Amino acid sequence: MPGKIQKITPNLWFDTQAEEAAEFYTSLFSDSRIVRTARYGKESYDKTAEGKVMTVEFRLEGQNFVALNGGPHFKFNEAISFIVSCDDQDEVDRYWNALSEGGDEKAQQCGWLKDRFGVSWQIVPKRLHELLGSGDADSAGRVTKAMLGMKKLDIPELERAYEG
DSSP states (O other): OTTOOOSSOOEEEESSOHHHHHHHHHHHSSSOEEEEEEEOOTTSSSGGGTTSEEEEEEEETTEEEEEEEOOTTOOOOTTSEEEEEESSHHHHHHHHHHHHTTSOGGGOBTTEEEOTTSOEEEEEEHHHHHHHTSSOHHHHHHHHHHHHTOSSOOHHHHHHHHHO
């Protein structure tokens, strides 16, 4: 339905990089676009902000988001992350390489990463869920142990761990 507002929309607070982040994210995911950009007026929180980007509404894979330039008051942390479910290793590699570029290398573990804006992502192959949910506790345990030693998840290595 055109013009229908999504019931729940994640709002991401940036210092000043909302537009840059939205443009970057929409360049990575299909079915993605910038929906609308709003600018600060004369009555903004900062008198020097007039005319600058206040919010960017954007869509990633059909999911709506808002990016807000709200100033340096709040920072992202790992308490919130976005999970990207990947069909194969090529897709894992593509998202991992793009999102991790310029991010915090120390925050890379078990498929998690922080991008250059400080936003946390989990790049997870669908195959991992299949291996962990197979009903074979010993195999799932080996997969978990292998995963805990990885930064970017490696499907062939996870499958080798599953097989023992």
